[in-house]
Amino acid sequence: MLAEIGYGILVVTFIVALYSVGAAIYGERKKSPAFVESARRAMLLTWPLISLSAATLIYLLVTNHFEVSFVYEVTSREMPTYLKVTAWWGGQAGSLVFWSWLMSAFASLVTLRKWDRDREFLPWVIVVTSITTAFFLGLVIFFENPFARYWQTFDGQVVASMFAPANATAFFPQDGRGLNPLLRHPGMIIHPPMLYLGFVSFVIPYAFAMAALITGRTDDRWIRLTRRWTLWAWLFLSFGLVLGGRWAYDVLGWGGYWGWDPVEIAAFMPWLTGTAFLHSVMIQEKRGLLKHWNMILIILTYALVIFGTFLTRSGVLSSVHAFAQSAIGPAFFAFIGATFITSIALVIYRWPELRGETEMKSMLSREALFLLNNLLFMSVLVICFWGVIFPLISELVTGQKVTVGPPFYERATAPLFATLMFLMGVAPLSAWGNSTLLTLGRALWKSALAALAVTGLLFFTYTKNAIALIGFFLIAFVLFVTLIEFWRATRARMNAQNENFFTALLTLVGRNRRRYGGYVIHMSMMLMAIGILGIEVFQIQTQGTLPLDGSLKLGEYSVKYESIAQFTGPDNRQVTRAVVGVYDQKGNYLGELHPRIDYYPDAQQNMTIPGERPTLRDDLYVLLVDWQPVSANGATFKIFVNPLVNWLWIGAIIFFFGILIAAWPERESEVVPARTKRVHQPSAAD
Amino acid sequence: MGRMKFIIGGVLILAAVVYLIASSTQANAEYFMTIDELKARGSGVIGKNLRVSGAVIGDTIQYDPQTLTLTFEVAHVPGDNKEVDAEGGLAAVLHAAVVDPNRSRIKVVYVGPKPDLLKNEAQAIMTGQLSADGVFHADELLLKCPTKYQEAVPSQTGG
Numbered sequence: 001m002l003a004e005i006g007y008g009i010l011v012v013t014f015i016v017a018l019y020s021v022g023a024a025i026y027g028e029r030k031k032s033p034a035f036v037e038s039a040r041r042a043m044l045l046t047w048p049l050i051s052l053s054a055a056t057l058i059y060l061l062v063t064n065h066f067e068v069s070f071v072y073e074v075t076s077r078e079m080p081t082y083l084k085v086t087a088w089w090g091g092q093a094g095s096l097v098f099w100s101w102l103m104s105a106f107a108s109l110v111t112l113r114k115w116d117r118d119r120e121f122l123p124w125v126i127v128v129t130s131i132t133t134a135f136f137l138g139l140v141i142f143f144e145n146p147f148a149r150y151w152q153t154f155d156g157q158v159v160a161s162m163f164a165p166a167n168a169t170a171f172f173p174q175d176g177r178g179l180n181p182l183l184r185h186p187g188m189i190i191h192p193p194m195l196y197l198g199f200v201s202f203v204i205p206y207a208f209a210m211a212a213l214i215t216g217r218t219d220d221r222w223i224r225l226t227r228r229w230t231l232w233a234w235l236f237l238s239f240g241l242v243l244g245g246r247w248a249y250d251v252l253g254w255g256g257y258w259g260w261d262p263v264e265i266a267a268f269m270p271w272l273t274g275t276a277f278l279h280s281v282m283i284q285e286k287r288g289l290l291k292h293w294n295m296i297l298i299i300l301t302y303a304l305v306i307f308g309t310f311l312t313r314s315g316v317l318s319s320v321h322a323f324a325q326s327a328i329g330p331a332f333f334a335f336i337g338a339t340f341i342t343s344i345a346l347v348i349y350r351w352p353e354l355r356g357e358t359e360m361k362s363m364l365s366r367e368a369l370f371l372l373n374n375l376l377f378m379s380v381l382v383i384c385f386w387g388v389i390f391p392l393i394s395e396l397v398t399g400q401k402v403t404v405g406p407p408f409y410e411r412a413t414a415p416l417f418a419t420l421m422f423l424m425g426v427a428p429l430s431a432w433g434n435s436t437l438l439t440l441g442r443a444l445w446k447s448a449l450a451a452l453a454v455t456g457l458l459f460f461t462y463t464k465n466a467i468a469l470i471g472f473f474l475i476a477f478v479l480f481v482t483l484i485e486f487w488r489a490t491r492a493r494m495n496a497q498n499e500n501f502f503t504a505l506l507t508l509v510g511r512n513r514r515r516y517g518g519y520v521i522h523m524s525m526m527l528m529a530i531g532i533l534g535i536e537v538f539q540i541q542t543q544g545t546l547p548l549d550g551s552l553k554l555g556e557y558s559v560k561y562e563s564i565a566q567f568t569g570p571d572n573r574q575v576t577r578a579v580v581g582v583y584d585q586k587g588n589y590l591g592e593l594h595p596r597i598d599y600y601p602d603a604q605q606n607m608t609i610p611g612e613r614p615t616l617r618d619d620l621y622v623l624l625v626d627w628q629p630v631s632a633n634g635a636t637f638k639i640f641v642n643p644l645v646n647w648l649w650i651g652a653i654i655f656f657f658g659i660l661i662a663a664w665p666e667r668e669s670e671v672v673p674a675r676t677k678r679v680h681q682p683s684a685a686d
Numbered sequence: 687m688g689r690m691k692f693i694i695g696g697v698l699i700l701a702a703v704v705y706l707i708a709s710s711t712q713a714n715a716e717y718f719m720t721i722d723e724l725k726a727r728g729s730g731v732i733g734k735n736l737r738v739s740g741a742v743i744g745d746t747i748q749y750d751p752q753t754l755t756l757t758f759e760v761a762h763v764p765g766d767n768k769e770v771d772a773e774g775g776l777a778a779v780l781h782a783a784v785v786d787p788n789r790s791r792i793k794v795v796y797v798g799p800k801p802d803l804l805k806n807e808a809q810a811i812m813t814g815q816l817s818a819d820g821v822f823h824a825d826e827l828l829l830k831c832p833t834k835y836q837e838a839v840p841s842q843t844g845g
Contacts, residue, residue: 253799363691375696379703386707391718401718401765403737404711405813405826412710416703543799545752606802625799626751636751638799 003068006056007147007162010097013049014141016042017104017134021127028123036123040111043126046104046133054101057094057146061087066173069160070094070146076178076602078572083179086189090179093146095192099309100136102200107133110204110229118225124211125204132203135335143328178602184571187247191240195267198237199305202274204229206302209295213346218291218353223281231663234278235656237271242652253608253623255541255640257648260406265384266311270304272384273297276377283367286432288357290371292347295354297374299343306336364435369427376420383412410536414467421474421529424522425481447480463538471533475526482519509661517662524658527651534618534644543625543638551583555641557620558583562592564627564635574599578624578635582613595624595637618643716813721762724816725790737813738822739763741783742829743791744806756796760810761789780807792816796824803829 020042027035057070061084066072074087074094089095107129115122140146148160151168158171182188205226212222244264245257258264277297283290310332347354360367387404394402429443454476455469463469486505493504509516542554546561553559560581569575577596583589593611600607613620619642627635716737724731724738740760747758761783764770773779783789784807794812804810804827814824 360692363695368692372695372699375699379699379706382703383707383710386711390711402715403718404714405716408710408714411713412706415706543754608799608802623799625754626749628751634751636754636799638754 002056002060002065003147003149004162006053006060007141007145009049009053009056010137010141010147013046013053013100013104014134014137016049017046017130017137020046020130021134024123024126024130036126039123039126039130043104043111043130044108046130047101047108050097050101050104050137054088054097057097058085058088060147061085064176066176067149067170068146069148069150072150072173072176074176074179076176078602079178079184080571083184083189083571087179089192089196090183091146093140093144095196096136096140096144097146098193099196099200100133100140102196103129103133103136103203106200106204107207110207118221120215120217121208121211121222121225124214125207128207128210129203131339139328139331143331175602178600181573181598181600181603181605181607182251184600185247185251187243187250191243191247194236194243195240196309198233198235198240199270199309201229201233201236202270202298202301202305205233205277206298209298210343210346213295213343213350216350216353218350220281220284220288223284223294227281228663228665230274230278230281231659234271234274235659235663237267237274238655239652241267241271242649246649250612251607251609253610255539255610255621255623255642256535257645260387260409262388263311265388265409266304266308269381269384270301270308272377272381273301273304276374277301279370280374283370287367289360289367291354291356292351293374295347296344299340299347302343303336303340306332306339310336362434362436364430364437364440366427366430366432366435369423369430373420373423373427376416376423380413380416383409383416418470418474421478421526424525425474425478428485428519428522429481444481447477447484450480451476465537468533468537471529471537475529475533478526479523482523485519486516513664514662517658517660520658520661521655524651524653524655527647527654529651531645531648531651534647535642538643539640541638541640543636545626545634545636547634552637552639554639555618556585557590557639557641558585558587559593559620559622559637559639561635561637569598572601574601576624576627578611578627578637580611580622580637582620593620593622595622597624597627614646616646619645718765720765721760721790721792723765724792724822729818732816732818734815735813736816736822737811738792739765739809739811740792741780742804742806742808742810743784746793747804749800754797754799756798756800756804757793758804758810759791759793760812761786761791763809776809777807780809792820792822794822794824796827798827801827801829 020039022039023035023042024039027033027037027039060068060071061075062081064071064075064077066075070091070093074091075084079087087094089098107126110125110129111122145162148162150158150160150171150173151164152158152171153165154167159165159168164170205222208222208226212218241264244267248259249255249257277294280290280297281294284294310328360371362368387409391401391403394400425447426440426444430440451473455473458472459469486508489508490501490504493499493508494501497504497507499507540555542552544552546552548561548563551558551560560583562579562581564576564578566574566576575596575598577594579592579594581589581592591613593613595611596609598607598609599605608623608625611622619640621640621642623638623640625636625638714735716735717731718737718739719727719731721738721740724736738760741763743759743761747756749756763779763783764773770776770779773782794810796812796814809830811828811830812822812824813826814822816822
């Protein structure tokens with residue numbers, strides 16, 4: 001009964017969403033505010049409705065209603081309640097409901113704002129967001145229904161469907177199959193929602209871009225209205241990616257965090273276009289340039305967001321077969337194709353109106369360097385896209401399927417990432433409009449010299465690896481440039497306003513949030529780069545079978561096998577946990593680690609969970625590979641030392657604060673930063 | 687003149703990216719093959735970077751924890767999605783491959799921790815090289831167990 005109610009609500013919501021699309025278009029064409037208002041209210045109704053349906057689904061999940069096929073697939077009696085709740089987004093059908101739920105929430109939030117000055121955008125924003133919500137609801141209703149139940153037909157077969165087939169009786173399985181053990185991890189509980197939040201919030205700037213194109217109000221108003229949305233979207237997406245990496249590091253047991261898997265790349269591609277977009281909108285705001293480009297970037301981001309949802313949700317990871325088996329593939333491609341073609345057609349239609357207001361003159365001006373930054377991000381995108389589709393192309397052309405692995409991506413993107421880092425140091429110091437080598441050189445030589453000194457020091461004390469030294473030089477360069485920028489502006493304020501250091505720094509950042517928030521983000525990226533460089537270049541590993549009290553040496557560490565124990569953990573998993581002591585070179589005891597193997601009887605699967613000893617210098621990562629059950633006196637371990645990797649996670653936390661600074665609400669009348677001139681103020685745009 | 691500079695700059699970037707893609711693809715290409723194709727090509731593919739997919743035969747799995755050497759055999763499965771679907775889906779195809787004694791098989795050697803998902807009728811996707819004695823030396827081993835997670839209907843019965 002509950003399943004029917006949940007499904008019924010989704011059908012009603014689908015109709016309501018379609019109505020709001022129709023009413024918004026009709027109201028806009030007939031100049032009838034009443035219809036637009038009706039469309040707005042209809043759209044505001046979608047979120048409570050989907051919430052109700054989702055509540056029904058969660059109730060079914062938590063109360064072991066295994067006659068519902070989705071509940072059977074993702075939960076089991078042994079799972080704790082919080083995992084049953086999060087199983088909502090653990091399977092495809094549920095996660096599509098989750099997507100629509102987030103989409104309707106964001107659409108509602110955006111329609112609740114004050115619209116006085118931008119009333120003409122409203123109907124079109126409703127149209128775009130409601131179409132997107134309706135698309136995902138349609139997938140749920142017609143293809144991937146989480147409320148479908150099991151029925152036993154008269155010949156004994158069990159089928160899953162919403163309504164009872166002829167002569168069939170309801171079928172109640174005893175227990176569910178349980179969530180994939182890999183997904184029963186705190187990182188996996190928050191990683192997908194973060195990614196989805198990022199995906200969904202990018203729909204909002206896209207909706208405003210479309211509204212701007214349709215209404216012909218093609219100035220930068222749409223960008224200013226959605227600036228903070230874009231930043232939040234970017235934050236969520238970035239965090240989703242980092243959390244996914246952390247999850248892989250803690251759960252997958254291969255000592256890495258990123259494997260250039262097609263699914264990872266699918267989430268990474270909208271991040272690339274989104275990051276390019278964040279930078280290039282600044283050129284439009286400040287110089288009135290690149291308007292076509294910004295439109296194309298946000299359209300691409302939207303298409304890649306939908307594509308990413310499809311890839312991450314089309315079933316088993318990295319399985320090409322899942323596409324064929326799932327009915328939603330063609331629907332996704334049709335939707336992506338239709339929205340993409342419509343959007344590009346609109347850009348072409350408005351092409352003359354989107355011409356730049358000024359011209360780019362100097363190759364070293366800030367806008368030219370931003371353009372270069374954009375081209376580099378797009379190049380990385382092209383490389384990623386090429387890597388994903390290359391097997392298809394090669395099969396079409398030569399008949400032989402050829403794939404490319406992680407070395408391809410690393411080799412092809414590394415020079416581009418290095419150039420991007422260099423730009424991160426140079427661009428903030430170049431001037432809008434015109435810069436010369438002389439002015440840039442004058443601003444940069446101190447940082448470059450200091451970075452060179454650091455690199456020299458590292459050469460004699462730490463490493464002779466060329467790639468690492470180039471990387472460390474770039475990192476030091478960007479950090480020096482940024483810190484000097486902070487220091488110079490703060491000191492100027494201290495002298496001019498007679499403030500102490502902290503007041504000056506806080507006021508400075510508070511008055512120019514976007515600029516200094518951006519700088520903090522750049523610095524956090526450099527910290528993350530330290531971590532990536534560390535694990536990519538300096539990772540060492542060893543493995544071996546140890547008797548009790550036997551030791552294995554790796555780098556500066558010595559790991560001693562002390563004991564092993566087996567016990568039953570929560571949710572009935574069988575835990576085999578080893579205790580190993582960690583010693584430094586001189587034999588000093590540093591602590592103990594507990595690498596373990598968890599066996600999940602409901603899923604008949606092992607999970608190998610590493611013991612980790614994180615320090616700022618490196619991360620000791622110990623895996624229990626195998627053990628002899630009879631005497632329990634021999635166990636096999638694999639050990640990694642991942643130098644500097646923890647800076648990756650530290651950088652991610654600082655990144656979060658950088659975004660907070662940049663995205664924190666400001667009063668509408670922004671203070672014009674002293675060193676830059678604006679083409680126009682927000683109020684002058686109307 | 688000013689415009690020319692930008693066009694030249696753009697062309698240079700484009701050329702650099704094309705070069706990066708082309709050279710990296712060439713250096714890191716892995717030929718995706720089924721086991722039948724591998725056998726048909728014979729000595730022509732020895733030493734090349736290959737990516738091979740097959741069904742794991744449970745009885746052949748051997749693991750030596752002293753040396754972390756894992757050996758097992760895999761049986762041929764079709765590489766084409768349509769073919770797999772026509773034969774009743776991946777789970778059915780894997781099962782058929784394992785029980786059929788006439789399917790072509792190869793021996794695989796992998797050094798490292800034994801993957802959690804390695805079991806009978808799992809699909810193994812392996813990256814590595816074929817040596818002259820016909821043994822496939824895997825550098826990377828990816829496993830999928832469709833029988834567990836793509837089962838269409840429950841097997842247990844109840845009230």
